[in-house]
Amino acid sequence: MIHDDATGDDATDGPAPPIERYDDGIIAIDTLTAGMTDVTAGYLIEAPRPALIECGPALSIEHVIAGLRELGMDPSDLAYLVLTHIHLDHAGGAGDVAAAFPDATVVVSEVGARHLHDPERLNRSAAQVYGTLFDSIYGACTPIEADRIEAVADGDILDLGAGRELELMYTPGHAKHHIGIFDSDSGAIFSGDSVGVKLPGMTSLRPATPPADFHLEAALRSIGRYRERRPERVYLAHYGPVDPPEVALAEADERLRLWxxxxxxxxxxxxxxxxxxxxxxxxxxxxxxxxxxxxxxxxxxxxxxxxxxxxxxxxxxxxxxxxxxxxxxxxxxxxxxxxxxx
Ligand SMILES: [Zn+2]
Known part of the structure; x- marks a missing residue:
């Protein structure tokens, strides 16, 4: 589905989104959620077996796929799509990415995995939560075959090749199906929504405490686990890296307690x-x-x-x-x- 936005058009692939390269082969692809920049990022990790962390919602997924193509990714090149959690602003386009990259394995917490194979309940509850935004901004998640899904638990490792590994940390709180991702090469953590959000122009991190299963103690514990890892960087899904990481994580803890x-x-x-x-x-x-x-x-x-x-x-x-x-x-x-x- 072609989403209307102002960046110009190519009727088959959709316009390529803004792309930003960071150190250590980490590339942010703007998902152009709602046709706006700087709302939700996907991160491509370059490696012999490349991984995309988050893909954004279904309705704007054509931009992400165009971005991956522009980065030289052929259909057989993507090894993993890693989802921090199954909320539709992160995972809604997963079925489309799986279809466009038929060798990619979709990696998700064991707590939420079944909803990607059978997304009916996920779509129904999202339609309730988002109201009219469901049809105008997010769109429905399409089912992913069970053998394309890898359901992971705390401590599981993804081998990207050449010694690069992603460690998956079970970090509930924002949602009970949330994982954080620790990258061995860069020492970075991809925190999804578990640290909060900070869009350009915001003066501080804002906690993300939505229904249906926000859990305060679990959320604080998850932030604490990130702090123990002493990451070199923290990449937010919404939006981009926050520096320095120890300050950002201390702020996340403090703001969540305050809220x-x-x-x-x-x-x-x-x-x-x-x-x-x-x-x-x-x-x-x-x-x-x-x-x-x-x-x-x-x-x-x-x-x-x-x-x-x-x-x-x-x-x-x-x-x-x-x-x-x-x-x-x-x-x-x-x-x-x-x-x-x-
Ligand atoms: Zn989110």
């Missing part, structure tokens, strides 16, 4: 006002409170120059969805129905 404590205070305040009976107004109050407290995360100066900056952030990581994930977490915790993960 959660602000949200919890607002949640308790709302419950108190209604005599401890959840009425559904908690979510509104938490969302408003988070919005008021953290709206300065996008630099005002940048907004004046680039009105798209707020649109990008709201599209990707709006305070209401963060509030919904946190409220659901508090409710499950208080009801004793939280399952510990990780």
């Amino acid at each position: 959660a404590s602000v949200a919890e205070a607002a949640y308790l305040e709302a419950l108190e006002a209604t005599g401890s009976q959840p009425t559904g107004t908690e979510l509104d109050h938490v969302a408003e409170t988070l919005h008021r407290r953290f709206r300065d995360e996008v630099a005002e100066a940048l907004l004046a120059e680039d009105p798209d900056a707020r649109r990008r952030l709201e599209l990707l990581n709006d305070t209401r969805s963060n509030a919904a994930g946190l409220v659901r977490y508090f409710q499950r915790r208080d009801a004793g129905t939280l399952t510990d993960v990780g």
Whole structure:
């Protein structure tokens, strides 16, 4: 499907996206999610058996495939597509990448693997969460044959050849099917959404705490595990490397604790006002409170120059969805129905 955007067109492959080369054979391919730049990156790791980390949603996948072709990748060249988790802004185009690169193995946490083979439930719940954005920005994930999927667990290794390995770390919290990827050659971690998001123009990292299974303790533990690895760099899916990594990871920990404590205070305040009976107004109050407290995360100066900056952030990581994930977490915790993960 050809997605309309302003970068010019080629009816068969779609326009190639912006591509940025970093050290150690790491190449960011802008997925042009929603036709906007700097929202979601895929990372190609050059090696005898190359790997693409994240591919973005189905509706803009033609750009990613065009980008891979422009980088000289023939259909038989891609060895792995590694998904940090199965949310559609990361994994929605996986079926299309698998079709375009028939030798590629799709690597995903064992917790989410079955939903890529049979994505009906994944698509249905995404349609609920995203509403009209599902059809206009994300699109449905197409099924991937079971023998093309490698379901992985903590500590599993992908051999890219010539001594380069990717270690897969089970890092739940943002979602229970989240993995981080540690690259032996560069010492970099690809953190998906587990560290948060920081788009160009944002003044700080913003936690990503969406429904349906955000888990605060697990998320903090995952960030702690990244810190123990002392990575040389951290690459966010949204968007790009954050430097220096130890500062970024400390900030991720601190911001997540702060967001959660602000949200919890607002949640308790709302419950108190209604005599401890959840009425559904908690979510509104938490969302408003988070919005008021953290709206300065996008630099005002940048907004004046680039009105798209707020649109990008709201599209990707709006305070209401963060509030919904946190409220659901508090409710499950208080009801004793939280399952510990990780
Ligand atoms: Zn994401």
